Amino acid sequence: MLEISVVGTEYHRRRLAETVEAVISAIANEVEDDAAWRAALPQWLIEHFTPERSREQKIAWLTQWRCASPAEQRRLEAQQGWELGQWSYWFGRENGEWKLQSVQNDAHSRTLEINLQEADDESPIAAIEWLIIKSGCTIESKTYSPD
Secondary structure (H helix, E strand, O other): OEEEEEEOOHHHHHHHHHHHHHHHHHHHOOOOOHHHHHHHOOHHHHOOOOOOOOHHHHHHHHHHHHHOOHHHHHHHHHHHOOOHHHHHHOOOOOOOOOEEEEEEEEOOOOEEEEEEEOOOOOOOOHHHHHHHHHOOOEEEEEEEOOO
């Protein structure tokens, strides 16, 4: 399990916790298509997704990415943003890397703990990191413990 400790103002932690709970609920209800995800997620998050690109645009971006240095690849990835379908994939059944398990808001320590089941410190977790950043919070630490 990977535990992600998140800090931010009370408002931003609450907003993130409510959104993570909405994602967990959507997963439990087996939400799959973009329209259902749009209905399940808060509007503030929907506004952060990039418009869906055409197949040709995706191929052109991938070609550019493959020719770039590792540092340039990271810049291109950050600049590209997330389409809703790409982002929601990581929370669906198709993702065999990790599962979003729980979220706990600790008012005393002013942190939020997000737990990813079946994840470790090498797991691709950019989708959850992006959500944390867009919510206005910051990752304080990541702690791996065997499931």
